[in-house]
Amino acid sequence: MTTRSKFRLPLRRFAILGGIAIAAVVPGSTSAHKDPVTPELLKAYEAVFMEQVRKGDLLFHGDQRTAEEMGVADDLSKTGMACAMCHPMASDTHPQSFPKFQAQMAKFATLRDMINWCIEKPNQGVKIDPESEAMKALEAYITWSNTGSVLQPGKF
Ligand code: HEC
Incomplete structure (x- = not known):
């Protein structure tokens, strides 16, 4: 009895946080974490992901305008080399x-x-x-480019 009531509160909090997270991705949505993910929601999540992949792709290829927009204009490279010149299609990442x-x-x-x-x-x-947004975009592009790779944490 006492053990059970100890666990109830954190679980409820988790459910509330989950609801807030979904509401943040899809404005107007109030669904709780346990609600089934609809095809519309999946589409919305994918659009968010692919937007990051697109930005990361541009950063990875040294697009100056995107770097400026994301606040990393003078940071990513001082040699004139873009990531993609050494890692075409995010190879070897x-x-x-x-x-x-x-x-x-x-x-x-x-x-x-x-x-x-x-x-x-x-x-x-x-x-x-x-x-930063730039780091998340680079991560999204690199991860997306390696879709299908089997997880082998700690390897190579
Ligand atoms: C001048 C060539 C060059 C450029 C440009 C370059 N890299 Fe690399 N990258 C390397 C080398 C060399 C390694 C080390 C390879 C190794 O030891 O596995 C590496 C390794 C990596 C790895 C880790 C691979 C692993 O398995 O350990 C990642 C991720 C990576 N680079 C991302 C990037 C990103 C993002 C950029 C652009 C900001 C970038 N690289 C630009 C040469 C380059």
Whole structure:
């Protein structure tokens, strides 16, 4: 009895937070987390994702206007090299292998750590905020480009 009531409150809070998250993605939606995801909602989620992929694609190919719009105009590269010149079609970015021990950094690293390593080292740029819109867009593009790769965290 006492154990049960201890767990009730956090669960309710979780359900409320889930509802808020969905409402934020689809304005006007008040559905709770447990409601089935409708085809319309799935379409809306996919549109949000593909918009990030599109922005990340442009950043990855060195599009200056997109970099300016996303506040990373002078950060991503100082050599004139875009990510795509060394990683065509996001090749060799291995998002499916993170997190893993990264020898170059001598630490256990995330994909975002490695994106920043490439910005700082080969590109001689300035590290970007790991929580920034630009980082999320780059992550979306890299992940989308490697669709179908089997998760192998810690590998290669
Ligand atoms: C001048 C060439 C060059 C450019 C430009 C470049 N990279 Fe890299 N990238 C590398 C090299 C070299 C490695 C290390 C490969 C390794 O050791 O696995 C690497 C590794 C990576 C990895 C990790 C792969 C893994 O499995 O460890 C990611 C992610 C990555 N780069 C993303 C980017 C992004 C994003 C950009 C643009 C901001 C970028 N790179 C620009 C050369 C480049």
